[in-house]
Amino acid sequence: MPVQSQSQEISIDRQKTTGHQGGAPSASVREIIQGLSQQTKILPSKLFYDEKGSQLFDSICEQPEYYPTRVELQIMNSHADEMVTWFGEQCLLVEYGSGSGLKTRSLLDRLPRAAGYVAIDISEEHLKRAASATAHAYPEIPVYPIAADFTKPLRLTRKQKDSAKRVVGYFPGSTIGNFEPLEAEAFLRSIRQTCGAGSGLLIGVDLRKDPQILHAAYNDAAGITADFNLNLLSHVNREAGADFDPESFWHYAFYNAPKSRIEMHLVTRYAQTVTIDGMHRIRLEEGESIRTENSYKYTVQSFQQLAEKAGYRPEAVWTDERQYFSVHFMASNEERE
Numbered sequence: 001m002p003v004q005s006q007s008q009e010i011s012i013d014r015q016k017t018t019g020h021q022g023g024a025p026s027a028s029v030r031e032i033i034q035g036l037s038q039q040t041k042i043l044p045s046k047l048f049y050d051e052k053g054s055q056l057f058d059s060i061c062e063q064p065e066y067y068p069t070r071v072e073l074q075i076m077n078s079h080a081d082e083m084v085t086w087f088g089e090q091c092l093l094v095e096y097g098s099g100s101g102l103k104t105r106s107l108l109d110r111l112p113r114a115a116g117y118v119a120i121d122i123s124e125e126h127l128k129r130a131a132s133a134t135a136h137a138y139p140e141i142p143v144y145p146i147a148a149d150f151t152k153p154l155r156l157t158r159k160q161k162d163s164a165k166r167v168v169g170y171f172p173g174s175t176i177g178n179f180e181p182l183e184a185e186a187f188l189r190s191i192r193q194t195c196g197a198g199s200g201l202l203i204g205v206d207l208r209k210d211p212q213i214l215h216a217a218y219n220d221a222a223g224i225t226a227d228f229n230l231n232l233l234s235h236v237n238r239e240a241g242a243d244f245d246p247e248s249f250w251h252y253a254f255y256n257a258p259k260s261r262i263e264m265h266l267v268t269r270y271a272q273t274v275t276i277d278g279m280h281r282i283r284l285e286e287g288e289s290i291r292t293e294n295s296y297k298y299t300v301q302s303f304q305q306l307a308e309k310a311g312y313r314p315e316a317v318w319t320d321e322r323q324y325f326s327v328h329f330m331a332s333n334e335e336r337e
């Protein structure tokens with residue numbers, strides 16, 4: 001395989017995955033209004049991640065109570081040698097929601113003959129920086145950044161697919177837990193379709209555990225998760241011309257055991273009416289809440305069952321000693337021709 005020069009030419013592929021615009025409210029404003037007009041009010045959790053929200057999320061990952069990031073990294077560092085043996089030679093690694101790509105390095109360090117690394121992330125600036133850093137650190141691996149909403153169907157190019165003996169999807173961070181189970185299944189199916197017959201998938205999944213540990217992880221003492229949750233309202237104000245006062249809400253996160261999920265809410269401190277897009281009025285009664293996120297927790301078996309329904313065959317799983325977190329390798333059910 002030709003060796004790339006020290007300075008790979010990195011150009012961003014912008015895959016547009018949503019379609020709207022014009023005078024009418026944008027798709028995202030419509031989604032906000034629709035979510036707030038339901039009996040149980042909701043706001044989409046993707047709105048957490050504006051510039052400030054992404055920084056707050058990085059800071060959440062450093063809080064002593066928020067174990068998932070540390071434990072997943074520890075699993076990656078301890079087992080990456082074994083993980084890459086499941087990938088096979090000359091694989092194309094496709095990372096969904098690549099962020100800073102820190103966990104990926106433990107894989108790329110061990111894949112000197114990888115056919116390439118496709119990094120998909122919605123934040124273009126973040127992606128550009130991370131892709132350049134990766135290209136610099138691994139000059140022999142072609143890096144293909146794609147700026148897109150990774151939850152929407154994506155295409156790999158023929159060149160990317162043909163250069164590889166196998167495509168391996170990578171979805172770390174337990175972001176799969178932020179999908180409703182049926183949506184998680186549909187999303188895994190769409191990863192399988194993007195990566196193709198014979199592909200593999202390495203995925204991080206947070207596990208069920210003592211509710212007190214879960215509660216602490218989403219209610220850190222420094223109040224960073226609270227700021228992260230409240231910042232969503234400032235983002236909605238900008239995105240949808242709304243007039244939320246974040247100071248009039250409380251952060252509220254708890255473990256809903258029957259549903260095996262953490263729920264994050266914003267609870268209004270008093271009855272109020274909020275205006276969206278200049279004309280849509282939303283009434284909130286005292287103590288009423290807006291749900292901003294679900295974070296589902298699985299057992300190893302319950303996650304494997306979900307993945308099987310999406311057409312994957314579980315092949316290996318790694319956990320930490322306390323069984324707080326799991327990393328699964330699975331293979332697509334249909335063989336590559």
Ligand code: AVI
Nearest residue numbers: 060173174175177178225295
């Ligand atoms: C991104 N996702 C996996 C995080 C989680 O734990 O569900 C988002 C988060 N919400 C609050 N803290 C972290």
